[in-house]
Amino acid sequence: MLGTATLEMPPPFALLRNAGPVSLFVDFDGTLIDIAPTPDAITVSPDLSGNLERLSRMLDGRLALVSGRSLDNLARYLGPDIALARAGTHGLERVGADGLQLGDRPAPIADAVRVEMEQFAASVAGLHYESKPYGAALHYRGAPDHGAACDAFVGALAARHGLKVKTGKCVVEAVPQKADKGAAVRAFMQEPVFRGSLPIFLGDDVTDEDGYRAAMEFGGFGIVVGRRRDTCAAYSLETPAEVHAWLNL
Missing domain, CATH: 3.30.70.1020 (Trehalose-6-phosphate phosphatase related protein; domain 2)
Structure with a gap:
């Protein structure tokens, strides 16, 4: 159910981790990096890839990027060999942290x-x-x-x-019809490394609502980045900088 009230900041991430296994599903543009006038005008810190890999290791591999960008495009900014589970094209493309494809390879559009x-x-x-x-x-x-x-x-x-x-x-x-960030969350949550954990989805846009809802299905919640009037997220953070601070990136 969508809510319009002002949301509180999430509990400290360390507190959530100490309560049990946590999985993170994180959008890219507007969540980890600031939005730019065009997709290729973004600024990505050279430390971001290494920091994300460090966070993934701390979570025993339970971290996945879930972006509207294609996997090839993400590789331009994060490196082709980043050891991180990730989903591109709104969850349609999926690979594990080992780089191996998860699920069927999608068909290209006409x-x-x-x-x-x-x-x-x-x-x-x-x-x-x-x-x-x-x-x-x-x-x-x-x-x-x-x-x-x-x-x-x-x-x-x-x-x-x-x-x-x-x-x-x-x-x-x-x-394609199957492009859905929620579907990506559900697919990852069936993998042994993610199974049984508390999923948290961080995103900033309308397409991330699917991810919040999927996280809720597994007992987790969403965190919206920025101020959106209608959202089913449980908590909010103002900016990508706040996301980095919350995750200690």
Whole structure:
């Protein structure tokens, strides 16, 4: 159930760890790093990968990144050999900390989707097209007045190709039907390393609500980063900097 009241900060992370095994599922943009005008304009600390691996070891491997970015794109910023479980394209792509694929390999979306979306982005100044192996996105942070037009265009395009739409902060995406951050949490929680632990999902956007709900199914909870009016998260942190402080990254 979505709530609108001001949320409190979560209990100290050390206190939660001491109470029993904890699993962390963490979004990337807006949660671990600050959002930038375009996906490739982000600033990532060179220490982030090592700090995340250290945290994962402390949790006996029960840490997974769950991002809207593709796994290939995450590798550009975190390194291709990072020893961390992770899910990309809103949970559609999944690998364990050993880098081995979890579940079936998804099918790529049709080239026609990419072509139409790229052409639409090129027709309006300020729009940014992001191609993913298993999805395609329009970012309109540079043209906020065109948000409704982007939503309508991608919605119609997705309907024609049997895809579903994911919306977020100044972004709208066409992705396969199985792309769902909650599904990624459920899949990871079936793995021996995560099984039986308390799941905590940290995210900042609408797509992270699926992750919060999945965490709740296993007795855990969500933490929303930033101020969102409607959320089923139990707690909140204001900024990625607060996330780092809470996790002692």
